[in-house]
Amino acid sequence: MxxxxxxxxxxxxxxxxxxxxxxxxxxxxxxxxxxxxxxxxxxxxxxxxxxxxxxxxxxxxxxxxxxxxxxAPGEPVTVVRAGEGRAIPVANRPDAATGRALVMQPGTPLEVIEYVVAPGEYLEEWFALPGELAVYVVDGELEVEVEGRAPVVLGPRDLVSHSAALRHRWRVHGDAPVHLLLAIAHPPEGPARRPAARTAQLSDRERR
CATH class of the missing domain: 1.10.260.40 (lambda repressor-like DNA-binding domains)
Known part of the structure; x- marks a missing residue:
């Protein structure tokens, strides 16, 4: 590491x-x-x-x-141990939830990011980008809101999948932390080679 x-x-x-x-x-x-x-x-x-x-x-x-x-990784086969993986916050603000990039490498359209989010940590950015995504809840409860649809609450071992181009955001549901895995499959031609639908907002720090 x-x-x-x-x-x-x-x-x-x-x-x-x-x-x-x-x-x-x-x-x-x-x-x-x-x-x-x-x-x-x-x-x-x-x-x-x-x-x-x-x-x-x-x-x-x-x-x-x-x-x-x-x-680029140094080996064609990569093992990510517990505690390893790049830390990547949802936004540049002190209370932002931070994910752990398990799979995010050059040359692959697949991304897998792990989150363990406590109540009160900031998670509610709107995201939209080309491709498909799936969210799997390991523990706790997560509210998933897709724009124009009623929010759904996921519990342990629940999964939701949808087009990543649909604007979406998450919230911790209840008083316990939520542990989840996010998987994103980008189009083979890459996210910047299609009309972009992503409208995620930047934090104040990133705008300055």
Whole structure:
């Protein structure tokens, strides 16, 4: 397991390399991704780590899958032990729920992210992106709201799946933490090569 600062530096270097390969200036990439240039500079220098929202926005602006923004794994078979995996917050705010990226690698359309969210942690961002998703609850209860539909509450061993292009958000239901797995299958051509439906909002810090 790499040191967190080293991992942030490698993520920043990967984003910078992809930006330079695409011929985009830092200002232009920041504009396309809807983040500020100073914040993008912090990411590229490894001083800040992009949240899930920012990762998707940067990937879309670069014409890449989100996993391409992470350093390539050193081996073709990857084992992620308990406690390993990149920590990725839902948004850049102190109370944001933080997921653990179990599968998010270059060259694969599949993402698997684990969350253990306590009541009071921020989880309620609206998301929409190309592809399909499934949410499996390991423990606790999760309220899933898909825009235009009645919310549903999932309990242990329940699963919901739907088009990821439908705007959706989650809430912890009840007073106990919820443990869940999120799986996303992106289209083979990559999320930035289709008309984007994603409308996830940026936090105040990411806008500055």
């Amino acid at each position: 790499e040191d967190e600062a080293v991992l942030h530096a490698r993520v920043g270097a990967t984003i910078r390399a992809l930006r330079e390969k695409s011929g985009l200036s830092m200002r232009e990439l920041a504009r396309r991704a809807g983040v500020s240039q100073p914040f993008l500079s912090q990411i590229e220098r490894g001083a800040s780590a992009p949240s899930m929202i920012t990762t998707y926005r940067l990937a879309e602006a670069l014409g890449e899958q989100p996993g391409a923004l992470l350093p």
